[in-house]
Amino acid sequence: MRERLGDTFDPIAVPDLPTPDPDLDRSVAELRRLREAIAGLAHSEVELGDIADRLAEAADLLEPRVPEPARRLEAMWTGAGSRRANPVGGPENPIAPPVRFFGCDDGSVTAEVTLGLAYQGPPGCVHGGISALIIDHMMGFANHWGGRYGMTAHYEIDYRSPTPLLRPLTFRSWVDEVDGRKTWTKATIHAGDRLCVEARGLFLEASVAVPGHPDRRSTVGDGA
Numbered sequence: 001m002r003e004r005l006g007d008t009f010d011p012i013a014v015p016d017l018p019t020p021d022p023d024l025d026r027s028v029a030e031l032r033r034l035r036e037a038i039a040g041l042a043h044s045e046v047e048l049g050d051i052a053d054r055l056a057e058a059a060d061l062l063e064p065r066v067p068e069p070a071r072r073l074e075a076m077w078t079g080a081g082s083r084r085a086n087p088v089g090g091p092e093n094p095i096a097p098p099v100r101f102f103g104c105d106d107g108s109v110t111a112e113v114t115l116g117l118a119y120q121g122p123p124g125c126v127h128g129g130i131s132a133l134i135i136d137h138m139m140g141f142a143n144h145w146g147g148r149y150g151m152t153a154h155y156e157i158d159y160r161s162p163t164p165l166l167r168p169l170t171f172r173s174w175v176d177e178v179d180g181r182k183t184w185t186k187a188t189i190h191a192g193d194r195l196c197v198e199a200r201g202l203f204l205e206a207s208v209a210v211p212g213h214p215d216r217r218s219t220v221g222d223g224a
């Protein structure tokens with residue numbers, strides 16, 4: 001695998017998955033709007049009492065409708081697996097940053113992401129743990145795109161320069177090396193031409209019990 005993306009770099013959108021529950025996706029989209037709006041509020045400059053009351057009303061309506069976690073866990077591993085529910089771009093997950101992945105014809109994957117104030121670490125910059133979250137997930141996606149799968153066993157990350165908020169960032173990941181059950185995968189984050197973060201992870205082929213089906217195990221990652 002090449003380290004740098006070559007002439008054949010030609011991102012194609014990974015197809016959207018069917019939406020099993022459009023109202024769930026819509027609710028999550030509205031929650032994301034709220035998340036960004038609330039993260040952007042300045043102290044005492046906006047009157048919020050009525051908003052807090054209305055949010056409490058919505059939460060009161062919602063909570064009694066939430067089934068047991070076991071039912072939700074089972075649904076997450078049915079059909080599209082965890083791809084719709086994962087915390088990096090999953091349309092059913094309100095904490096997911098707005099990440100959309102593209103596969104490239106050189107075997108790498110990429111995403112263009114602009115992260116808002118909810119993801120701040122150092123002033124004006126992305127929290128290092130958020131970068132690590134997206135990178136870990138994206139390396140798993142790159143493995144799948146490269147015909148590999150596995151659970152993260154180890155990864156290391158170098159923060160080379162500050163990663164800015166509110167500016168488009170380019171995430172890239174590709175399978176670097178394979179050996180039996182082991183896959184080593186690399187990833188980078190750039191702001192324009194500037195390298196912000198680079199990482200390398202070791203993934204090991206493994207299976208996990210499927211919730212609700214103790215007799216079944218899955219090796220399906222988020223690229224499925």
Ligand SMILES: CCCCCCCC(=O)SCCNC(=O)CCNC(=O)[C@H](O)C(C)(C)COP(=O)(O)OP(=O)(O)OC[C@H]1O[C@@H](n2cnc3c(N)ncnc32)[C@H](O)[C@@H]1OP(=O)(O)O
Nearest residue numbers: 140150151152153154202204206207208218219220221222
């Ligand atoms: C199933 C798909 C779900 C989708 C996942 C999405 C991505 C994720 O978020 S994964 C979540 C985070 N990861 C985890 O929770 C994994 C937790 N860890 C585990 O379950 C186990 O340690 C697991 C499965 C990774 C490896 O266990 P096991 O299969 O017993 O490996 P083991 O036999 O000890 O080691 C195999 C080889 O890997 C090496 N190895 C294992 N762990 C490491 C490590 N952390 N660092 C370096 N090398 C390691 C071993 O040295 C051994 O090498 P060799 O064959 O050369 O002697």
